[in-house]
Amino acid sequence: MSLKSLTKDWEPMSYGFLDASAKCEIRRKTLKAIAVPGCQIPYASREVPMARGWGTGGLQISCTLINPRTTVKVIDQGADDSVNAASIRRFLSRVSGAPTTTDTLKADLIQSRHRIPEEKLREDQVLVLQVPNPEPLRPVQPNMSIARQMHADADYGRMWLQLYEQIVRSGRVMQGASYPSLVHGRFVMTPSPIPRWDVPKMHMAKHLTILSAGREKRLHAVPPYTRVEPLVFDDVPYQVEEHGQLTCTRSGAKGYFMNEIPQNDGTSTYEVSDSELGIKTIQKADGDTVELGDTWYQDGEMTQ
Amino acid sequence: MGAYPIPSEFEARTNATYEALMWALSRPGLPRDLPSAGQAGIIETLIDRECAVYCEDADMAELAARSGAVLAAPEKADHLFLSQPPAQLTGLRQGSDMYPEEGATLVMPVSLGSGGTLRLSGPGVNGEVTLSLSGIPQGFWAERTRVMRYPMGFEVFLLDGATVIGIPRTTVVEVL
Structure with a gap:
């Protein structure tokens, strides 16, 4: 064994920013996350040149997966052009x-903050979600050691109680984003703060989803064709946001998740949250040839 | 702008190997192509000084040791690079209910395309998938089902040359 064999050639920077040992660790942890769907796997969460809480978890996964042939799409609350995404x-x-x-259809790797695109993802696509708080039990058990034991015991009674209390207090489930969902019938996960609208898109989806929380140093995953069931009572059906009848004022797209734009006169207008879908809809109306993929929702109804 | 980093050969190889392993585990039973045949590529992709590794092949052991990994007995190892299926599964690391990710990862050779037929179902499998392989003794899959209690368990990568098939602990394996 020579010294040469133990060293590597000098490089000005590691490809994909992260060094080899960081990638090695993320690879091992991601494989285990895929093997135990919905279980939060601790990982080292290295420094990246971005403040914790701004997508560092997702960024580390993307940096590990990326190569010169990976076509990348980044979205922030549905928009490709917001500061964080850009x-x-x-x-x-x-x-x-x-x-x-x-374009959702052309991307191999989609890093997203809090939305799943409206167009259906394919079997070869990876969705990386940035997660601020990966622990669904935190509102009911702030001690993370006890919360881990509760996950180990599948002790989710307090999650049900929390939902029940919301119904008693408000007449309906008030949980808007990060709706607690049971993955493969075992682990309750918080599917990052995606709206309720997006949770059914994860159920038996074709694509691989990796959820990574850089600040909290945990990642979890939902493999393709895996059950993701929002926690619901038998007699209180799961409800998504009532956006099915809304029309986007800019593009005319109808039946998708909308951003509400308050107006000076107290009313609201709406524009489609998935900005690329809006752009495609406008281009199509202008007569351009654009490929609009199948969408999960049609006319505001989830298709499966 | 304009100057982009170019992946080194090592980076390109480990990136492609990981992509194959990730998809192999995400879609159990579907074969994926590794950039190179054999276990060496998997070792350089996954193993570093944080690992405890058991290698049956002396060359692989040297490669793993060079990465800084500790060479360990099968029951202590988190990654096992085997030349034949293990004699018994009871001693393997399966993690705990609190830390299921501490379960072992097994990499072992098989011959795909001939021999007994398996039917797989579970997460990552669209309905069910069947595959034929030989090189795994009778009773391995039944024993695997017997010793694992989800979420504890271990993952298996079946390697035939440069083709890899992943069997995560969630996969239900039926011997037909």
Whole structure:
């Protein structure tokens, strides 16, 4: 064994920003996360040149997966052009040379903050969700050691109680985003703060979802064709946001998740949250040839 | 702008190997292609000084040791690179209910395409998938089902040359 064999050639920076040992660890932990769907796996969560809480968890997964042939799409609350999305997209492209896109259909790797695109994802696509708080039990058990024991015991009674109390107090489940969901019948996860609208998209989906919380140093995953069932009582059906009848004022798209834009006169207008879907709808109306993929929702109804 | 980092050969190889392993485990029973045949590529992709590794092949052991990993007995190892299926499964690391990720990862050779037929179902499998392979003794899969209690368990990568098939602990394996 020579010294040469133990060292590597000098490089100005590691490809994809993260060094080899960071990637190695994330690879091992992601494999275990896929093997135990919905279980939060602790990982080291290295420093990246971005403040914790702004998508560092998702960024580390993307940096590990990326190569020069990976087409990357980054979205922030459905929009490709918000500051967070644009910055992460530019960063990923700069550290890897990977091509970027805003088109859901053309992307191999989609890093997202709090939304799942409206167009159905395929079997070869990976969705990386940025997660601020991966622990569904935190509102009912702030001690994370006890919460871990509760996960180990599948002790989710307090989750049900929390939902029951919301119904008693308000007449309906008030949980808007990060609706607690049972993965593969065993682990309750918080599917990052995606709206209730997006949770059914994860159930038996074709794509792989990796959820990573950089600040909390945990990741979990939902493999393709895996059951993801929101916690619901038998007599209180799961309800998504009532956006099915809304029409986007800018694009005319109807039946998708909308952003509410308050107006000066107290009313609201709406625009479609998935900005690329809005753009495609406008292009199609203009007569351009655009490929609009199948959407999970049609006319505001979930299709399966 | 314009100057992008170029992946080194090592980076390109480990990236492609990981992608194959990730999809193999995400879609149990569907074969994926590794960039190179054999266990060496998997070792350089996954193993570093944080691992406890059991290798039956002396060359693989040297490769793993060079990464800084500790060479350990099968029951202590988190990654096992085997030359044949293990004689018994009871001693393998399965993690705990609190830390199921501490379960072992087994990499072992098989011959795909001939021999007994398995039917797989579970997460990652669209309905069910069947595959034929030989090189695994009778009773291995029944024993695997017997010793594992979800969420505890271990993962298996079946390796035939440069083709890999992943069997995570969630997969239900029936011998037909």
